[in-house]
Amino acid sequence: MRPLAVTLALAGGWGRAALVAGATALVSGLLLVAIAMARLWEQPAWTGDEWVLGAVRDPGTRPGAILGVLVLTLPLVLLLDQAVRLGTTARRRRFAALSVAGATRRDLRRWGAVEVGLPALLGGVLGVPVWWLLGRIHTLEGTTLVPTSVGPGPWAVVAILLTGAYGALVGIRLGSRVDLDVARRAGGDRPPRPWSALLIVLAPALLVVAGDSDPVSLAMVLLLVAGIAGLAPWTAYVVARAIASRTARPALLLAARRLQADPRPAGRAAASVGAVGLTAGVLAVFVPDVLATQTYDEGYYLGPALVAAVGAAVALVAIAVSLAVHLTESVLERRREMAALVATGVPMSVVSESQRLECLVSTVPLSVVGSALGGIGYAAWAGGDGLFVLPAVLVTGAACALACWLVSLVLRPWLLEALQPEHLRTT
Structure with missing residues (x-):
């Protein structure tokens, strides 16, 4: 007999669980890459035969490289959001039946957290070999894309737990969406609003107010990416x-x-x-x-x-x-x-x-x-x-x-x- 947690994790099918684990493995691997880059400030970027990409080796451009890696996780996080939508109709029926049987909203949120959180936590662990494989990639000039002389260290545990926690949060949102989905299908949902355009307007305004500097440039990139994605x-x-x-x-x-x-x-x-x-x-x-x-x-x-x-x-x-x-x-x-x-x-x-x-x-x-x-x-x-x-x-x-x-x-x-x-x- 399978444990209840495993049964809940596979409630949406093996395919969806594998897609969630795959997406979170890539997110976790990129987070570990960003952490390893950040830890270069603790020791030299060049050790032995390793030669890291110039933008990562240079402390002045390293924040931009780290930001680029973090931005690369955005489509993968959105892929996770789409993956958990697979089987929405069957999930709606299943949650409705559980509600009739006496399940509360808290129960549905907890089961949703387990259903998505466990595959996401597994994906977080699989991010370690993803990080290792990315560290084996070299450019045409022989430089490594990921520093291997310093790894994520104990921060890897934090990255894995954060990945699993995000999956659980998505699952909790799933358990809370049953009534919301019904309302939307009935036409009760408002059209989206362009509020995130304010972030795009704020980006050049920040440059005018705060001046041209590396932190301001990074903040501008974040505002533009968040604004256009929203x-x-x-x-x-x-x-x-x-x-x-x-x-x-x-x-x-x-x-x-x-x-x-x-x-x-x-x-x-x-x-x-x-x-x-x-x-x-x-x-x-x-x-x-x-x-x-x-x-x-x-x-x-x-x-x-x-x-x-x-x-x-x-x-x-x-x-x-x-x-x-x-x-x-x-x-x-x-x-x-x-x-x-x-x-x-x-x-x-x-x-x-x-x-x-x-x-x-x-x-x-x-x-x-x-x-x-x-x-x-x-x-x-x-x-x-x-x-x-x-x-x-x-x-x-x-x-x-x-x-x-x-x-x-x-x-x-x-x-x-x-x-x-x-x-x-x-x-």
Whole structure:
């Protein structure tokens, strides 16, 4: 007989537990990398045969490198949020049945904490080998991306426990969402508001008030990333509403109406695409400036730029997976409505195309705004040339469109199965 904790942890299925553990393992591994970088202040960055990347070795640029690693955890944290949404319909029925059987709200929150917290804690432990593997990666110049002469030490326990605690917090929120989900589906939820735009406005204001310094620059980056990520649900809602009032294409109208009715899940799944756009825009100004002004130490600057570009690409993959999870849950939750559409004469190709268009509307506008904001803002701040900002905007938007096409292609078999007539049955 399995222990109750294990039974609760697997209540959503092995697949969801594995996805939660995988996402938290990557988050934990990146946290351990950031801790190891921070501990370089306790001893020299160079020991024996190790030579750490210049941006990490230099104490002046090290805070920026640490911040970059922490920002890279954002799409993974959002992926965790999407992973726990898998099986929402079944969970709602299960929690409703438990409530009828006498379970209180406190019981549901506690069981939700165990259901998500245990796989997250396991993922936190698996973050240790992730950190070790990242430490084995070298750049073309032979420098290591992660310091190996100093590790996270006892702080690793703190990182693991924090990862498990965050998973438990997400699970507690799951147990509290049952009535909220019902209210939203009844149309009682307000549209998202653009309050996080205040953070974007605050970023340049901080520069004017506090002056140009390394701490202020890092604070500006944090404000911009948080602001543009928070705008994702509102952006999806506004764009979907504008499209729905103008388009005559059935697939685009279907996608826009779905997003307009419930923009938050898709917005959360695509929230970090704005940070990817910011990175692309900054690199479009930074790299040409380095090539034009540096003559003998280009590698010192281009190495971190390459790492940032790879990190943005990895983040885009995580966003694509997050969107795939969201669309999978959307298909499973709305299979009866989708099957009804096909039964009334809507072609399957229209429903399939609407999934891809929903992904496009959620990601491309935010990526374009992010890359334009990053490129123009960095050019104005650093005095660089903004000649390559437009190509960066186009490339970022095209990369998001490609990711959406791949996601829709992977999910097509599940969608076609959900459109079959048998899903119209009520018993």
